[in-house]
Amino acid sequence: PLMFFGTTNLDLCFNVERLPTPGESLMGTLARNPGGKGANQAVAAARLGLRPTFYTRLGDDDAGRLLLQSLRDAGVCADAIEICAGEVSGSALVMVGDDGSNMIVIDPGANLNVTPDMIESAARFIDREAIVVAEMGMPIPALNRLFEMKSDRGFKLIFNPAPVRPGLSAAAWRSVDFVTPNQAEAFELTGVEVEDFESAAGVAAKLLDLGPRAALITLGAQGAYYADATSSFALRAFPVKVVDTTAAGDAFNGAFAASLAQGLPLREAVRKALAVAALCVTRRGAQSAMPTVQAVDEFLKS
Ligand code: ADP
DSSP states (O other): OEEEEOOOEEEEEEEESSOOOTTOOOOOEEEEEEEOHHHHHHHHHHHTTOOOEEEOEEESSHHHHHHHHHHHHHTOBOTTOEEETTOOOEEEEEEEETTSOEEEEEEOGGGGGOOHHHHHHHGGGOOTTOEEEEETTSOHHHHHHHHHTHHHHOOEEEEEOOSOOSOOOHHHHHTOSEEOOBHHHHHHHHSOOOOSHHHHHHHHHHHHHTSOSEEEEEOGGGEEEEEESSOEEEEEOOOOOOSOOTTHHHHHHHHHHHHHHTTOOHHHHHHHHHHHHHHHHTSSSSGGGOOOHHHHHHHHHO
16 A cells, blocks of 8 residues: 655666766766656665555656566556656656766656646555655646545655645645655755754754644755654664765655555654665665665664
8 A cells, every 4th residue: 555656767877987067078887777756766665575556657668668667677566657659758867976976957758747637547546544655756736636635535645845846735735744855855945954953853843834744854874854743853874885875865765655554663664764775875776776675674683
């Protein structure tokens, strides 16, 4: 009973010694990696042993076939996925420096054409006990429809507000159970910088004013901060050697949702998400960087 809604992209990923400056040409090595926030999150959950359903739109093209195969191979249920004739699949140009930093440009392609009616139709895959995860790459009217369906259907809603865009309705915000921004997204949503756990507390309070029941802010190498109306806690990130931070947030969100779906208590679910995200940044790529349940168990034991 775990369902993801979101974007799928083919990442054209250049590994470079350092990121270029405007006007500069650098040499690097290219890899074509399946990506897209929603797809990465669904794969992260599937690697942990779940069989999440994923709603996304793909073009009827080579990239779309490769992306669908990658989702299936990971164990994601593709029954809700739409293959769209005459449309191109989303793609992203990703540059990753040797220090693990990245720059990304996205052409959303078929991801851009999700309508509220399509969401309504895909929602037949959601059952009452379901946990639903959505990121912000889908069109806002589609997200509003999905979130507003929650009052009737009673699923649990995790909202990863990435990339931040305006237009989410007040009712939609109020239907969110967990909003999960990173530091940059938390700043865009509240106008206040998240520098450490202390400032995260103030920002989390501002996020709760938007309407969600709880805020879970990720702070990169620092860890994560949780707050709801009555409680809060911070957990430190696991120290690891960073190779590529691409999809760290997706690993975190996918693993957090999967852990809740498996019935882990909140704090344990956040800890598991931190472990999965830590392992993710030690590997190159997006979906290919998501660890298996065995790798996570071993990591947590060591
Ligand atoms: P995003 O990838 O969306 O920018 P963050 O940078 O906040 O989000 O990273 C998400 C999570 O990934 C963090 O909460 C942390 O658990 C993990 N993570 C990111 N960078 C590191 C790091 N250098 N070391 C360990 N864990 C990390």
